[in-house]
Amino acid sequence: MQRKLRTTTAAALLLASIATPAMAENAEIVRGRALVEANCSRCHAVTRTDVSKHPEAPALHTLWERYPIDALEEAFAEGIYVGHPDMPEFVADPDQIAAIIAYIESIQD
Template structure:
């Protein structure tokens, strides 16, 4: 039987995956394997090696702006951030 904590964590991971699939997968590889469709877009599984998770959470809250114009600016709410961070941690 799953504990309540792991069940809610699974929900966060699932919601984070759906967010990533909907908003990010056209450019980024969002899974444990595979190359990004857009060569310069880092695979999500590598983000934690490049940026501390806390920095990612802050960037998601403030609105991600990047050096390249093809990436839209995203501003996520606290629940979306928790979901996406949980998903990113799950694929590292």
């Protein structure tokens, strides 16, 4: 009986260790989506299916066509500034940046 309990416990721990990173990643993506919706959706398309409301704002699901997604981390860390006056200054902390990048990566075409 005790051996069976250890085997079951070991199997449960193994499953938990596999499921936890996936759940954490999904939570990070959900958090990133919330940040993007709150800060970017006024101009940018923020899902795979919507259309940007501002003609100069690229849809986030097509950013890979313009930039390597991993390069966006540095841009977010330094503060994004572009040449048109409608774009507000955007500054994020490292945890927010990681969540935003995770979300943007998850919606690329």
